[in-house]
Amino acid sequence: MPELPEVETIVRDLAPLLAGRTFRQPQLHKSDVLRGVSRRRLLLTLDGNRVERLTRRAKHVVFLLASGHRMVIQLRMTGSLVVHRRPLRAAERRYAVLEVGLAGGGGERLVFRDVRRLGTIHLLDERAWRAYTDRIGGEPLDADFDLARFRTALGGTTQAIKKVLMDQRRLAGVGNIYANEALFLAGVDPSRPADRLDADATAQLFDAVRTVLHGAIGARGTTVRDYRTGTGQPGGYQAALNVYDRAGEPCVRCGTRLATTHAIDGRQTTFCWRCQGGPATPGRGTADA
DNA sequence: CATGACACCTGCTCGC
DNA sequence: TGCGAGCAGGTGTCAT
Numbered sequence: 001m002p003e004l005p006e007v008e009t010i011v012r013d014l015a016p017l018l019a020g021r022t023f024r025q026p027q028l029h030k031s032d033v034l035r036g037v038s039r040r041r042l043l044l045t046l047d048g049n050r051v052e053r054l055t056r057r058a059k060h061v062v063f064l065l066a067s068g069h070r071m072v073i074q075l076r077m078t079g080s081l082v083v084h085r086r087p088l089r090a091a092e093r094r095y096a097v098l099e100v101g102l103a104g105g106g107g108e109r110l111v112f113r114d115v116r117r118l119g120t121i122h123l124l125d126e127r128a129w130r131a132y133t134d135r136i137g138g139e140p141l142d143a144d145f146d147l148a149r150f151r152t153a154l155g156g157t158t159q160a161i162k163k164v165l166m167d168q169r170r171l172a173g174v175g176n177i178y179a180n181e182a183l184f185l186a187g188v189d190p191s192r193p194a195d196r197l198d199a200d201a202t203a204q205l206f207d208a209v210r211t212v213l214h215g216a217i218g219a220r221g222t223t224v225r226d227y228r229t230g231t232g233q234p235g236g237y238q239a240a241l242n243v244y245d246r247a248g249e250p251c252v253r254c255g256t257r258l259a260t261t262h263a264i265d266g267r268q269t270t271f272c273w274r275c276q277g278g279p280a281t282p283g284r285g286t287a288d289a
Numbered sequence: 290c291a292t293g294a295c296a297c298c299t300g301c302t303c304g305c
Numbered sequence: 306t307g308c309g310a311g312c313a314g315g316t317g318t319c320a321t
Binding site for chain 1: 312313314315316
């Protein structure tokens with residue numbers, strides 16, 4: 001669920017609460033989220049281990065532990081990661097997957113909660129981490145990620161630009177909400193083959209991606225349904241969305257009714273025919289009039 | 290290699 | 306009111 005801005009917000013919230021703290025009495029309520037690690041090994045590794053740093057890579061939350069391991073949590077669609085300062089209420093414990101106490105404080109607990117349980121937990125040593133992160137594309141907000149790298153990342157394929165933007169091997173952190181928003185801002189047709197964007201459109205899209213991601217981080221993420229920040233609050237960027245979740249509403253720029261389709265990778269794509277153009281054959285796969 | 294189907298899960302909304 | 310269908314911010318695998 002959470003995309004780059006949501007995960008960034010969670011990490012910024014939690015880093016000061018977790019850095020330097022020692023995990024105590026980890027409890028794993030559901031083990032089908034584990035990937036490549038047994039329940040026993042995860043719990044043994046966490047208990048008494050200290051969090052050196054909390055960081056983000058793409059949409060993944062990375063706990064660097066004093067033992068040298070990294071616990072990587074992917075929140076996917078409905079995952080949340082919150083530090084509770086008080087004992088959990090029943091509603092907060094419902095759907096809890098992992099709960100870990102923090103030593104030496106006021107009884108705070110870190111809780112990974114995930115209704116659909118599509119989220120995952122990895123426990124990686126240095127070598128496994130290297131392989132893990134190498135499979136993910138560049139970070140669009142990194143200082144050294146420039147237009148040339150963006151162009152290279154998205155190039156060499158005829159796939160629809162929207163699908164390419166969301167391909168984590170090419171570019172890190174962009175999901176369905178921000179792909180829709182960036183394409184609208186750049187005035188680019190989501191169905192356009194990636195290798196047919198000209199230099200100008202590519203530059204516009206690069207700017208749009210960064211603008212949208214920065215804006216969403218500034219608003220602490222987008223809450224459409226389940227997303228919560230690291231302190232359990234909803235985000236604020238939903239009020240700034242131009243197209244996502246607004247099918248049938250008027251385009252903020254020209255007033256045309258926004259169209260929607262599921263023809264690209266089976267994901268909901270909402271766009272303005274007038275501002276972004278559209279599929280070469282109007283009507284194909286579009287639902288909204 | 291690209292594409293599409295399907296799988297993983299549960300909850301919510303909508304139409305009948 | 307009840308019930309089934311379809312959909313949801315993501316990603317991995319498998320057949321074609």
